[in-house]
Amino acid sequence: MSTGKTTLDITGLKVTIGGREILRGVDLSLQEGRVHGLAGESGSGKTMTGLAVLGLLPHGARATGRIALGGRDLLTLPPRELNKVRGGEVAMVFQDPATSLHPMLSVGRQLTEHMRHHLKLDKREARARAVELLGKVRIPGAEEAYGRFPHQFSGGMRQRIAIAIALACSPRVLIADEPTTALDVTVQAGVLRLLRGLCDELGLAVLLVTHDLGVMSAIADEVSVMKDGLVVETGPRGKVLREPSHAYTRSLLDSLPGETA
Amino acid sequence: MSAMTSAKESADAAPRVRSRRGVHPLARFLFRRILTAVLLAWGITLVTFVLTNLVPGDPVTANLGQRALGDPAIVAQWRAEHGLDKPLWEQYVLHLRGVVQGDFGVSQQSHRPVAEDLAQFVPATLELAGAAIAVSLVLGVAFGVVAALRRDRLPDHVLRVLSLIGISVPTFWLALVAFYVFFYRLQITPGSGRVDPAIGEAPAVTGLQTVDALIAGRWDVFVSAVGHLITPALVLALYTIGLLTRFTRSAVLEVLGQDYVRAARAKGLPGRVILFRYVLRSALVPVITVAGLAFGSLLSGTVLVEAIFAWPGIGQYAYKSATTLDLPAVMGVGLVVGVVYLVINLIVDVLYGVIDPRVRLQ
Numbered sequence: 001m002s003t004g005k006t007t008l009d010i011t012g013l014k015v016t017i018g019g020r021e022i023l024r025g026v027d028l029s030l031q032e033g034r035v036h037g038l039a040g041e042s043g044s045g046k047t048m049t050g051l052a053v054l055g056l057l058p059h060g061a062r063a064t065g066r067i068a069l070g071g072r073d074l075l076t077l078p079p080r081e082l083n084k085v086r087g088g089e090v091a092m093v094f095q096d097p098a099t100s101l102h103p104m105l106s107v108g109r110q111l112t113e114h115m116r117h118h119l120k121l122d123k124r125e126a127r128a129r130a131v132e133l134l135g136k137v138r139i140p141g142a143e144e145a146y147g148r149f150p151h152q153f154s155g156g157m158r159q160r161i162a163i164a165i166a167l168a169c170s171p172r173v174l175i176a177d178e179p180t181t182a183l184d185v186t187v188q189a190g191v192l193r194l195l196r197g198l199c200d201e202l203g204l205a206v207l208l209v210t211h212d213l214g215v216m217s218a219i220a221d222e223v224s225v226m227k228d229g230l231v232v233e234t235g236p237r238g239k240v241l242r243e244p245s246h247a248y249t250r251s252l253l254d255s256l257p258g259e260t261a
Numbered sequence: 262m263s264a265m266t267s268a269k270e271s272a273d274a275a276p277r278v279r280s281r282r283g284v285h286p287l288a289r290f291l292f293r294r295i296l297t298a299v300l301l302a303w304g305i306t307l308v309t310f311v312l313t314n315l316v317p318g319d320p321v322t323a324n325l326g327q328r329a330l331g332d333p334a335i336v337a338q339w340r341a342e343h344g345l346d347k348p349l350w351e352q353y354v355l356h357l358r359g360v361v362q363g364d365f366g367v368s369q370q371s372h373r374p375v376a377e378d379l380a381q382f383v384p385a386t387l388e389l390a391g392a393a394i395a396v397s398l399v400l401g402v403a404f405g406v407v408a409a410l411r412r413d414r415l416p417d418h419v420l421r422v423l424s425l426i427g428i429s430v431p432t433f434w435l436a437l438v439a440f441y442v443f444f445y446r447l448q449i450t451p452g453s454g455r456v457d458p459a460i461g462e463a464p465a466v467t468g469l470q471t472v473d474a475l476i477a478g479r480w481d482v483f484v485s486a487v488g489h490l491i492t493p494a495l496v497l498a499l500y501t502i503g504l505l506t507r508f509t510r511s512a513v514l515e516v517l518g519q520d521y522v523r524a525a526r527a528k529g530l531p532g533r534v535i536l537f538r539y540v541l542r543s544a545l546v547p548v549i550t551v552a553g554l555a556f557g558s559l560l561s562g563t564v565l566v567e568a569i570f571a572w573p574g575i576g577q578y579a580y581k582s583a584t585t586l587d588l589p590a591v592m593g594v595g596l597v598v599g600v601v602y603l604v605i606n607l608i609v610d611v612l613y614g615v616i617d618p619r620v621r622l623q
Contacts, residue, residue, distance in 0.1 A: 054527050086529030094527075099520035104542050104617050113538075114528040149618040165528070 005032045007205040008053065008090070008173050013065035015048055015057060015229075022048050024229040025065070030173060030205035035196065037220030037237070038209045039252065044226040046209045050175040053207075054090055055082050069173070088118040090173040091166035096182040097158035101150040101165075107134075108146040111165050118169045133164040137194060156187030163194065167202070174199075177209045192219050213256055217241055225249045290614045290621045298607050302600055306360055309595035310353050313588050320345070320586045324369050343369065343589075360596065366589030370582065375593040378578060383597055384468025385455060386567070386574035390559050392494040397501035397559075398552060404502070405509020405548075406541070412514065420506055427503025433565040436496045440569060443492055450492045453571035457485040493570040497562050501555045508551045512544035519543070545616060553609035557602060 008030040015023040023045045030036050038046050052063050053074060067074040074085060094100035101110060111133065112126035121129065127146065134142035137160040139153075150158055159179060166174055176195060180188040196219040199206045210216055216223055216237070223241060224234040225248065233246040244250045320343070321336055329335045340346045343366075344355060359366060365375035408420040443450040455470045456462050463473040463482045471490065474483035516522060517540060525539045564576035575594060582590035614621035 056523060056526055083529045083531065086527055088529055092524070092527040094520055094524055096520065100524040102521040102525070102539055102543075103619060105538070106618070113534070114530055117530060117534075149622065151619050152622070162524075 006030070007032050007069070008207075009066075009068040010049070010053070011066045011068070013049065013052060013063065013067065015045075015052055015061055015063045017058065017061045022061075022229055023052070023063075026226070026229070026231055028207075028224055028231060028234070030207055031222075032172075032205055033199060033203040034221040035199050035206040035208055035219050037216040037223045038207060038226060039211065039213060039216055039223060040226035041252075042211060045229040046211075046226055047177055049226070050092065050177050050207060050209050053173075053175060054086050054092055056092075084118065087114045087166075087171070088169045089171050090175065091169070091171040093159070093162050093166050093174065093176040093179045095178040097150075097155060097162045098182065100162055101158055103150055105149075106146075107148055107150065107153075107161055111146070111161070111168055114165075115168045130164075130168070133168060134161070136167075136198075137161070137164045139164070154187075155183050156191060159183060159187075159191050160194065163191070163198070167198065170202070171204070173205045173207070175207045175209070178211070179208070180215055181210070181212070188215070189218075195219065213241070213252065225252065286621050287614060291611060294607055294610050294614075298603050301603055305596060305599035305603070306357055307353070309592045309599065310356055313592050313595065314349060314352075316586070320369065320588050324585065324587075343367075356592070365593040365596070368582070368587055368590045370585050370587045370590065375589045378590065379575070379593050379597055380468065382573060382575045382578045385470075385572060386560070386563050386576060387601075388469045388471065389490065389493055389497065389566070389572060389574060390556070390563055392490050393497040393559055394501065394552065394556055396494060396498045397505055397555070400498075401502045401505025401552075402509050402541075402545075402548060404506040406513055406536070408506065408510040409513035409517065410536075417510075420510075424503035424506040427499040428507070430499065432496065432500060432562045433569065435499060436493070436566050436569040439492050439496050451485065451488045453489075455486060455489050455572065456482055457489075460485050493566050493572055497559060497566050500562070501552070501559060504555055505548060505552060509544065509548050512547045513540055516540045516543045542616060546613065549609055549612050549616075553605050556605050560598060560601065 006029050010026055010028040013023050013026040013028075014021065026045070026049055028036070028038070028049065038049065040046050048057065051057050053067055055074065055077075057063060063075055065075065069085065069089060072081075074082065074090075077085065101107075108127065108130055111130040112121075112123075115121050115126045115129060116123070119126075131142045131146055134145050139145045139157060139160055145153075145161075150161070153161065159182075163179075174195075179195065180191050183191060192215060195206060195208070198204060208216070208220060220237050222234065223237050224231045225240065225244075225246065226232065227248045233240055233244065233249050240249060241253065244253060321339060322330060325336065325339060329339075337346070344352055347355070356366070363376055365379065367373070368375050368378055371378055404420050404424070408417045411417050440453075444452050451457060456474075460481055462470065463477040463479045466473050466476050470486040471483055474480075474486055522535065522539050525535045530539075563572075563574055564580060566572065567574045567576040568580070575597065578590070579594040579598075581587075582594060
C-alpha cells in the first residue's frame, strides 16, 4: 500500500464497555512520515481507537487484540512501561484546546513537565527546548509566550501550543483527535499545514481522526473509513476519496455539500 | 469572582499584553482587594453601630439598679457619662474616631476598656477556631480526595456516612458527649480551660497559648495547651470536616472528568503529579470558597463550645455583653467578628488569585 516503515500496527482491536462492543476488530497501520486519516460518523469508534492506543479508554472498558509499537504490544504493557510510551513515543492532540490545556498552569510548565520527566532534562534545557518548540509551531514571541497562560491565547494559538506539547518528547506517533474541529475555519488551514509540515520534517506517523472529509483530503496520505466499530475501507487518499469501493464511503462523500474531491 | 471562562477569539490574534505600568499583576490584584476591604470595614462600623442602637431595650435599665433608676439625676449622669445624651450621629462620629485610634469605649459591665477585654478574649477564640479550621482543611480535603479516587467503593461509603454524621450532629450535643466520654469517663483528655492550672500560663505575647508557650520555651505549658485544645477544636471541626469532605469529593470528581486531566495522562505524567498539579489545583477553588464560608459558622459554633469547655474566648464575652446590653462591648465584638470575616474573605480572594491566573491577570 505505502512505501514507509510501519511504526504502529493495530490488528483485531476490540473494545467493549459494559458488555457493549464499541470496536469490533479494527485493523490499522501507521507509517513513518505519513498522515493516516481516520474518517467516519460520530459513534463509529474513531476516537476510541485513538484512546485505546494510549490506554486512555474510559473506566470499565476492556480492549483485546494487538497494538504493536516497536515490537511491544501496548495492550499488555505494564502501567509503568505504558506511561513511558505516553507522551514519550506516542503523543496526542485533543479536539478542543480550550479544555485540553490546564487553565491554571503556564504554557511553559505544560510544555516542560513531561520533557523533564521522560527525557530527564534539567530546567534550563527544558526551557530552551520549549522555546524552540514554540517557535517551531509558529507562536510569535516564543520567549514571552513561555510564561503566559492558555487564556491569553486565541483558539488557534492554543492548538499550536497543544501540538508543541505533543511534540516535546519527539514521539514517533502523533494521534490528532479532531484537531481542527473546535477552531474557526480561518485558522484550520494553518493548523493542518503545520501538522503536515511536522509530519514530513520529523518523520512522524500521524493518525488524524476527523469526521471532516475536507480536512482529510487536504493532508492525509492514507484514508480509512470506520463504521460501527469496523474499518470498512482503507487505502491511498486519492483512491478512497475518488473511487470509493464501499457503499458507506460513497454515502459519506455524497453527504458533503457541493463538489467533492 | 471574575469571569471564569475566557472568550474564544475569532482569529489567531497576538497574545494580549500581560501587565500595565510595570506593576506585578498579583500586587495590583492585592491592592484592589485590600482597598475594598478597608471600605467594607468602615461599613461594618456603621452597621454594628446602627444595629446596636436599634435593639429594643435601654442600656440604662439593664445596668442600673431599681433604686438608681428612680432618681432622674443619676440616670441623666449615667447617660452623660456613657455619651448617650448626644444625638445619634454625633455618637457615631465619636465612636468611629475612637475605633480608628483603637478605642472601643469602656465596657459598662467590666468597667475596663473594651479594647482590653477584646485583646484578652479574641486570641483564645482565634486559637480555637484556627486549630479547628486547620484540622478541617487537612482532614476534609484528604478525606474528600480519598472518597473521590475510591468512588463507590468501601472508603467512599464509609466517608459518606462519617461526613453525614459530622454535618448532622449538633455541636453543643457533641461537645457535651465528648466532654463526658473523653474527660469524665475515659479520662484521656484534660478538662476545661486552656492550660492545666497547676502548670500555669506562659507570659502573654500573642495571646495564643500554644505560641506563647513556645516563645517562652515552656514545653510543659505547650503540651498542656495542645491537650486542652484538641477536644474542643475537634468538636468544633467535625461539621466543617464533613462539609469539606463532601465538597472536595464532588470537586475532585468533576475535575477528574476534565479534558486537561486526560491530556495530562496522555503525556505520561506520574499519577501523583496529575493528582496534585492538575486535579487538586482546580478542585481547590470551590473548596476554598466553602472553607471561607465555613469559618463563619465555626465562629458562631465557638459560643456553645466555649461555654461547655469553659474556654475564655470571645463567644462567652459576646453572650454576656449582649444579655446585659453592654453596648460598647457588643459593638466591639461585632466589629472584631466582622473584621475577621473580612480578613478571611480577603485571604480567600488572594488565594483565588494565587491559584488561578485568570483571576489575577484580567
